Amino acid sequence: MESHTKRRRVAGPVGGGDPGPNPVVGFLSWCRQVGLELSPKVTVSRQGTVAGYGMVAREDVQPGELLFAVPRAALLSQHTCSVGSLLEREQGALQSESGWVPLLLALLHELQDPASHWSPYFALWPELGRLEHPMFWPEEERHRLLRGTGVPEAVEKDLANIHKEYCSIVLPFMEAHPDLFSPRVHSLELYHQLVAVVMAYSFQEPLEEDDDEKEPNCPLMVPAADILNHLANHNANLEYCTDCLRMVATQPIPKGHEIFNTYGQMANWQLLHMYGFVEPYPDNTDDTADIQMVTVREAALQRTKVEAERLCLFERWDFLCKLEMVGEEGAFVIGWEEVLTEEELTTTLKVLCMPAEEFREFKDQNGWGDDKREEKSLTITSIPKLTASWRQLLRDSVLLTLQTYTTDLKSEQELLNNKEVYAQLSWREQQALQVRYGQKMILHQLLKLTS
Known part of the structure; x- marks a missing residue:
């Protein structure tokens, strides 16, 4: 195991x-x-x-x-x-x-x-x-x-x-x-x-x-x-x-x-x-990074300028909650080769980025049901092809997520590359470093794909 x-x-x-x-x-x-x-x-x-x-x-x-x-x-x-x-x-x-x-x-x-x-x-x-x-x-x-x-x-x-x-x-x-x-x-x-x-x-x-x-x-x-x-x-x-x-x-x-x-x-x-253990980078091909759902909301809020836009954004968020696509404690899960929460993230980006008139129609029809018009398949390889507003919101969310760590990717890369220094870390420090580094590598891959 x-x-x-x-x-x-x-x-x-x-x-x-x-x-x-x-x-x-x-x-x-x-x-x-x-x-x-x-x-x-x-x-x-x-x-x-x-x-x-x-x-x-x-x-x-x-x-x-x-x-x-x-x-x-x-x-x-x-x-x-x-x-x-x-x-x-x-x-x-x-x-x-x-x-x-x-x-x-x-x-x-x-x-x-x-x-x-x-x-x-x-x-x-x-x-x-x-x-x-x-x-x-x-x-x-x-x-x-x-x-x-x-x-x-x-x-x-x-x-x-x-x-x-x-x-x-x-x-x-x-x-x-x-x-x-x-x-x-x-x-x-x-x-x-x-x-x-x-x-x-x-x-x-x-x-x-x-x-x-x-x-x-x-x-x-x-x-x-x-x-x-x-x-x-x-x-x-x-x-x-x-x-x-x-x-x-x-x-x-x-x-x-x-x-x-x-x-x-x-x-x-x-x-x-x-x-109580990890697989050292890059052995764990099942590794993932989480973007908290509320972080995407925060990233979208950063782009609002007036109170009316903020109220509209919260209306969209509440509707996503009603659709059970987001929650206050939920997370979007990103792997190396796939988005494990593809439907949730796709719907969230779509709803938060769509024009106001389109949102009214979307809401009136309760999410369009089985109608897949304008639907985009969200995979790791398709991220560069997403609509610019989607990519920007995803990128802003990644940047906010990276701010939650106490260290940056470069300093951790230097630690991992210096075998003598790495060996002097405690076992817990080594395990935690591997967790942080794997997550940040996935998030930095997203940064490249959304640039």
């Missing part, structure tokens, strides 16, 4: 206990007991991996080959844990915005029990006190290193939600069942750590088209699968079958090479926020 890894693995057991002489041996023995079948062509190892435990090919592997299969009984979830029946009975009281409370309670219960069925699996987890998610960075450091990237805002929302969820649901539940939850797990700090683990290591089974959308898609802990590190250019993929989950090779994997999974298209800021 990572490359300079999705989640930076750290040696040591959960809570700092004694994992035994070799946790891998214990884990592999547990795998055999639960029917988790690993191909003889792969091995779990700390050697030959980008970080911590990973999986390495012992022999050449061809596309389509099965690397391992995890029976559903070996998945750790709210249903398979030892307090599953209680969590099922109390599910109404455990509803939360995240949907993770039942799994987190399952983990809290299993982790406190030295004789837990899952103990050999936990032995390969990172040490909880050394997780590198930005939620564990000091607030000052987080804002200083990651301002403008979107990470501080995401972390602040996480911390507020975690605190609310723990105090209103989790702690009362544990206190109501003192026979099942030791006081030593009544800790907001531990809960923070387990949220980070679930964020980084859990999987969610894709919903089928005919699934009832009201049924929650609960997270699962998938032993063996969560050992794999992440790359955008991954060489393995997890398949969900009726009786098991299968990890299958998608590319040739030479002997001695690491096996990588993916969680999908993840920008570096998302990787750092959710998993």
Whole structure:
């Protein structure tokens, strides 16, 4: 699930206990007991991996080959844990915005029990006190290193939600069942750590088209699968079958090479926020830069001269909100080769730039419905061909976005090019620099295209 890894693995057991002489041996023995079948062509190892435990090919592997299969009984979830029946009975009281409370309670219960069925699996987890998610960075450091990237805002929302969820649901539940939850797990700090683990290591089974959308898609802990590190250019993929989950090779994997999974298209800021690592520039082909929707509104406001023009602009913005094309906390997402929010950005540029009479007609017809007249396809390659007013508004928005960072592209380029100086940066400084630099490179590409 990572490359300079999705989640930076750290040696040591959960809570700092004694994992035994070799946790891998214990884990592999547990795998055999639960029917988790690993191909003889792969091995779990700390050697030959980008970080911590990973999986390495012992022999050449061809596309389509099965690397391992995890029976559903070996998945750790709210249903398979030892307090599953209680969590099922109390599910109404455990509803939360995240949907993770039942799994987190399952983990809290299993982790406190030295004789837990899952103990050999936990032995390969990172040490909880050394997780590198930005939620564990000091607030000052987080804002200083990651301002403008979107990470501080995401972390602040996480911390507020975690605190609310723990105090209103989790702690009362544990206190109501003192026979099942030791006081030593009544800790907001531990809960923070387990949220980070679930964020980084859990999987969610894709919903089928005919699934009832009201049924929650609960997270699962998938032993063996969560050992794999992440790359955008991954060489393995997890398949969900009726009786098991299968990890299958998608590319040739030479002997001695690491096996990588993916969680999908993840920008570096998302990787750092959710998993505590980034892929160094230019490895992450899925990297993106965000332009806040309100920044485009601000750029458009800069071009107004009188109050009437400002009022007209806000009318257009309100109409875009009604169409659900923009929102106060939304963002337009720009990748290296595509605009991921093409419809939203196209409509916004069109509405904010169209003549007044055309806007009246557009509004009267509620967005013209299926009528595609005057519609422009917004792709990265088509940006230079956009109407001049569209390009200028987009350019002004990019310039405002670049002002939100505390450093400029040139100074960061110099840091990256000076290997000696870069090596002296702390690990967090390096990760944050990679996030900022990748985003700014995408934004500067937009500047060139809109000039």
